[in-house]
Structures are given as C-alpha cells and as structure tokens.
Amino acid sequence: MASTQTSFGAIQDTTPPGAITSKVILGLLALYLVSYPIYALYLHPLSRYPGGTLEKLSRIPYWIACIKGNQVKWMTAQHRKYGPTVRFAPNDISYTEAQAWRDINLVPKGKKENGKEIRFHAPSANGTPNLITEPSAVRHATVRRVFAPAFSEKALKQQEPLFQYYADLMVARGRRKGTVNMAELLNFTTFDVMAEFAFGESLGLLEKDAYSDWVATVFNTLIVLPAIQMIEFYPLSRKLFSLLEPKSVAKMRLDHFNHTVTRVDKRLKEGSPKPDLWNLVEESGVLTTGEIYTNAELFMTAGTETTASLLTGTTYYLLKNPDKLKILTDEIRGRFKSNKDMTFEALGQLDYLNACLREGLRVYPSIPSAIPREIPEGGNVIMGKWLPAGTRVSVHQTATYRSPANFKNPDDYVPERWLGDPTYKDDIREAHQPFSIGTRNCLGMNMAWHEMRLLLSKLIFNFDMKTEVDESWSDQNVFVIWDRKPLPVTLEDIGAPA
Template identity: 40%
Template sequence: MAIEFSVTKTILSAVTLGVIYTISILLYNVFLHPLRKYPGPLLARATIATMQKQQLDGAFPRWMHELHLRYGPVVRYAPNELSYIESDVVKSVYGHGKSDFQKQSVFYGKDLYGSPPGMIRANKESHARQRKLVSHAFSDKALRDQEDIFKHYVGLLLSKLKERAAEKKPVDMVKWYNFTTFDIMADLTFGEPLGLLEGSEYTEWVAALFGHMKTITISSVIRRWELLETLFQKMVPRKLKEKQKLHLAHSSTRVDKRLARETDRPDIWTYVTRHMGKDSGESLYPSEMHSNGALFMLAGTETTATELSGMTYHLLKDPSKMARLVKEVRGAFNSSDDIDLINITQLEYLNACIEEGLRIYPPVPTNLPRQVPIGGATVNGEWVPGGTVVSLAQYASYHSEINFKNADSFIPERWIPEGQKEYGSDHKHVFIPFSHGPRNCLGRNLAYHEMRLILASVLLNFDLELADDTVWPDQNVYILWDKKPLMIKLTPVEK
C-alpha cells in the first residue's frame, strides 16, 4: 500500500507541476511577453494551439483576414508571431539587404532530399550560389528559346478541349490547366512530359502531390511540439514511409535521368549545366539538384494552374469583363499561330486581369514567416525584439480596404491607366504574389508567360460558360488552395 501511495503521489505531483508550468507559460505570454502590447485574440496570444487549429482546418488565411479586420494592420496571432498587412513590411522584412531576416525553420522543416538543401531551405550564401546558376534557365533568352515547348502543349490542350466540347459535356478546367502546366514543367525539368494531356488523367505521382500539401501542413504543426513529433515519426506506418520514399525518388530519378543525357534542348538543366564550373567554379550538389527539381515541379505547376482557374472563375462571374477580354484577344489574333511570347505581352487588359486574379485569389494565400535577427530590428516603423516571427498576410493584405478600394471585387481596371482616377490610391506596393527581394520566385516571368499564353489561347478558341452555381473560391487552404472542380461548358468559336 505504501508503495502504491508513493507512486500515486509522484504522479499527482508531476501532473500538478505540469499544470502549474502550463498556466505560468500562458500567463507570461499574455501579461509579460515582450509582444504583449500587440492586439490579438486572448487564446491566440496565450498559445500556438489556436493558430494551429486554423491551419489544420484549412482556414488560416481567412482567419488572418478576420483578425486584421478586427484588430488592425498588425496582429499578434500566436505568442511570438506578428502578422502585417501594410506595404512598409515588404521592404523592411523581405527586401534586398534584409537577408538577416531568416526563414522560420520550423515552418519550412528539413529538406527531404538531404544535405545541402535546395534553394527553399538554403542559407544566404548557398541560396545565392544556387540562384545564380539556376537563374540562367529563367532568363528572357531561355524563355524565348522555350517558346516552342510552351506552344506545343498549349496546342495539345486546345485539341483535347475541342474533343470534349464535341461531346457537349462540361469539363473541369482545374484539371485541364493542371494537365498543361505539369506537362510543360515536366518537359523543362525532366526533359520529357508526364503525359497528362495525352492521357487526360492525373498520374499517381501528380495526384499524390495534391494530397502532399495536407501532409506538409500537418507536419508543420507537429514540428512545434517536440514530444508529439517524436511519437508521430515512430507511429507513421511503414507503407506510408515507403510511399514517401517512392514520391521522393520519382523526382530525383527523373532529374538524374535527364542529367545523364547530353542534349541542347532548351530545358532547365541545359542552361544550368552550361554555366556550372565557369567563373568561380560554382556548381550544384546532387541533393540540391533533386530538391530544386521537385521545387520547379510544384512551384511552376500548381500555382500557375491555380491562378488560371481563379481568374477564369472571376471573369465568368462578371460577363462584362470577360467580354472585354475576349474582344481584346480576338481583336489581336486570328489564330493560335499568331500568338507568341512577345506580342501577347502587349495585351493591356489581359495583363490587368492576371494581376487582379493574383490579388483577389493569390496562389499562395498564407503568410511567409521570417524571424527577426538577434538584437531586434525595425519592422513597419516599430522596434521588434529579436527572435520574433513576422510576416505579411497575403490574402488579408490584398482583401483589405486599407490597401485596395473595393478589395473584395474583381476589378482589372485598377491596374491600367483608365482606372487610376478611382483606384490610383491603391497601395500596390503591398502586392507581392511572387514574394519580394532576394528570395522572390525565380520563375515569375515564366509563370506570366504561361498564364498569358494559356488563357489567351483558350479564349481565342472557345466561348466559356459556368456549368453550375458553385461558389468556387470558398475553399480550404493547406499551404495552397484545396481547389474544387471548376465545371465549364465549352463552345468552339466559328472562324
């Protein structure tokens, strides 16, 4: 009995101490923490669990928007994290010369392709080396050389859509945009397509990528709880681990296969390997090539298809704007053969629609966290302690009346001269859908070329109509939007 009593007493003491410690942390976070002056929900200021519930629910960007509407331009949404929606934070945190603001490592996690990591998780020096080499593949010259690749797959898209239109059945344009962008990027990254357009279905690997976003979200939550992460890693079924290995091997094997082949095709690795070893002898390690290959396949596909889907939806919800864009496209080109990557940049309203699509439905709607350097720094005009996590809330920033008039409305005119009288006061400096500074998206110009070419080609050849009354943007977010089908009726244009 004495032993049982002693064990019970020990357990109770441990539980009591645990409860006291937890309460102490919560009280410290609310009343004594260096960020205590910043507004935010009480529970969110006390514990990261509030924020993490929103992430797991897929509601984080809209939650941030609600918080900024309630509390203002700066919100403390977790004990040590601040969210901003004003444009000054773009330069003060993400801008050139601000590289001491490191990415929040717990958010991005480890590089699954090994060490040294690819560009996403590389340190300042490694990132600069890798970016210098890879940037050759995304130069204006490279994009011009790659034009035939783009046009080949866009032509295949049009052919497949004509077949579906003849069947007089609605098509899911989310899928068709994804088929096109994945085939283009696979050709550029692996030197061969994935065959999505030809097969008109997702391959198992591509389908797994979409589900992988939820896994990444769950992993980022678990990483914040050390004990849970240890238990989670031990409890992951062997089959799931094997599936992850196969997923990683799919990209790395294809990259290796492409690198083993000598060719002058204007794909990414032709430009990268052409410059490796030159000047200072800089090169890429195998793990960097594998990691960056996977990055190209995700960043250059899903995000572009997302923007095309969102823009198409918003245009169809406002027939006057769709009619204006269609008139511009069909007035400029008689056939798809007339379109090239140079003359299409001259379509003012098309460019405005793309910008407005990126604003109202940003492909990456969540915050991209950075950590304030040791010693602290000025953020948005105020001194913030070192170690604090700060970020721009993209979705909230773009939907805030502080930054954009009629922020929830799709208004391409705000981006062209005729709209400046009414929308000239918009704070467009806050608009960074491809991020900003030395860590901005390297494939920005490629994405714009793809979006212009694909959308203009579709509108030149088809009249589009929504097939149902789905409120399509009402979606969850797991790093990227968890998109619903976008069912559209296609009517070929008589020429």
C-alpha cells in the same frame, strides 16, 4: 507532511522521497500554469500587439484553423477584428501593410536577414534544402545564381516553342472534350510543361487525359501539409513521428522523391538537344547531387499547381463577370489573327490581359496564406518597432489583398484598378506582392507570367467559354494552397485559324 518524534525530541520527516518529488513537480506545474498566462499577456515582448487572448497564450487556435483548411478565413477575420498588425500566436505577428513586405524581406546594408522559417516547409526526403528552404543566405545566393540563367528572358525566348506546343495541345484536348473541368485541364498542361522543362520529357497528362500516380501523390500530400507543419514545429512531436511514422507514409514520400531522382538521372545521362533546365543552367559544378534532386522536385511543385491555380481562379472570376470577359476577348481576338501570332512578346503588350491576371493574383493569389520569416539573433525592426530574435513575422496575402485599407471594393474583381481607373486611385498597389520581393522572391516569376498569358489567351482566342457560375466556388479550403473545387466549363470552338 508525515513526521515522527525521536527519543531526543527532534522532529523527523517520514514523507517518502517519491512523494516529495511529486509535490515539487506539481508545485512547479501550478506555478507555471499561473505565471505563464501573466507573462504571455502582460510581460512578453509582443504583449503590446493586438490579438485574441487564446491566441496570445497558445498556437492551438492557429493549428486548428490550418488543419481544418480554414486558415485563410480565420486570419482574414483576425485582421478585420484587430487591424493591420495581429499577434495570432505567442511568437507570431502577421501584417497587411505594404511596408511590412519591405521590412520583412529586404536586407539593407547593416541589417541581418530575417531567415526562412524552415518548419513551415515539409522536409525533403534526402534532407537537403532547396531554393526555398535553404537557411543560409550565402548558399541560397550561390544556388540561385546557378539556376537564374534558365529563367532569364533570353532563356524564356528559347523555351517558347515548348510552351506553345503544350498550349496548342491543351486547345486540342478542349476541342475533343467540349466540356472540361478547367482546374484539371490547366493542371495537366502546367505539369506537362514543367516536366518537359525539368526532366526533358512530358508526363503525358494531356494525352492520357488523366493524372499519373506521381502527380496524384502531389495533391494528396498538399492536403496533409498543415499536419506536417505542426509535427515539424515541435521537437517532441517531430521525434515521436520519426519513430511512429506509418511505413506506408514513409514509402509514399520516398517513392515520390525517387520518381524525381530517376527522371533527373535519366535526363542528365542521356542529355537533350532542347533548351531545358539543365542545358540552361551554368555548368559550374556548384550544385551537390542532393541539391539537383531537391530543386528539380521543387520546380515540379512550385511551378505547376500555383500557375494552374491562378488561371483557374481567373477563369472563374471572368466567367462571373461577363463584361470583363468580353473586354478581354475583344482585346485578344482584335489583336491576333491566328494562334501562331500569339507570341510571348506580343502577349506581354496586352494591357487588359495583364490587368486581368494581376487582379486574379489579388482576389485568388496562388499562395493565399503567408510564408513566415524568423527574426535573427539581435532582433530587427519591423514597421518601426523592434522585435526580438525568434519572432516569426509574415505578410498574409489574402488578408492583405482583401483589406479595405489597401484596396477599394476589395472583394470585387476589377482589372481596371490596375489601369489607372480614378475610382481606384487610392489603392495601395505596393501591398500586392504575389511573388514576394527581395533576394528570395520567386525565381520563376517571369516564366509564370509568360505561361499565364499564353494559356489564358489561347483558351479565349479559340473558345467561347460558358458555365453556370456557382457563386460558392470561391469558398474553398486552403491547405497552404487552395483546395480547388472542379470548375466545369463548356468550350465552344469558334474555329480560330492555327
């Protein structure tokens, strides 16, 4: 510090004020850099939870894994190393135990809901929440009650002709092509089905044998979801991105949303005699215009890619295990004499079919990562331990389903584990919750089950499926959902009766 002595002998500080400010800032920064690691590792409320040192200090290792598409492998490795409960970021806890599903997602009397972690989900173009992102438990329940009738068993029975039509169109396309990319064929089918359901008209993907620009945008967006999540997570980066977002990106988001708006407006204006979404919901005037648009967009993403993904993965594992495929083929062809006999009700009674799909949901879950919740004000108890407000908690699906503590031979595709095989009597089946549980579980779960059973059965009833099984196919990146590789399959038509 510079100083001078006055004529009266006093010492006077001559350091410029700016230099003092800089020194204070540097001192505070040094104090933070020294004290924060001590706090994060030893004094933080989550310090007793196991996890890596870097992970306890920063979210950066997690973000790197997400953006590289390596999050599922990374998180599974974390659990294999540290156990069923892992602190994988300063304020994040991941679980792989069945009880965690209940503690995180259920809301018993006297307990506050663990709220949705909104920053995990990409914001809608109009800023209006949908069923997944609605932060208010009361509003979520209100909106869900409006849509619930469209997904009831009674409504699904009315909608069955729609599903049958596109299942048969899928089979017809398979006959024309001979060899197909199964991932693509199933995407075409599920998007056409959901467009008819949500908009009253098909996208025509099966007929055109090509993706539309709108659907292609969906897939392009999925790949950058982790980057969007990271930007949304931090207020500063969110603000900077809003200022610096490229015009082309903003236009793509807006065009995609406006496509939904145009189709919904057309459907609501023209009406439809078919039992689609808008003819089956309660006409109560509860939904705002913004909620109508955002939820229609939600159904077109959550109800399409996830179903196609599960069916592609299940097809792969059946082809990889020809003994399982034969058992399923014998069950389907032994039960039905024609395509028209394959009704929702009849397919629901096929034990091995249901077991194959459930095992597919275990080894290749539609949502392979986790959907986090946030502990509310006042804290909550998870797995017998109190957690402070703001802690993010989740059950990681792949890590849970591939845990030897939950499932014997966890990496093997074994439908028999769901059918009482004594070899797997100690499996913890309650740990398997691919559609989540509680008041915010998947509204379209029953629809998904009917669609999955129908599409897979139609393929197996009409074709002998063959492929050169690529053992590396299942080694895929994950950008929230699977970044599926092409799955070429030769479909040999067996001439099944219509």
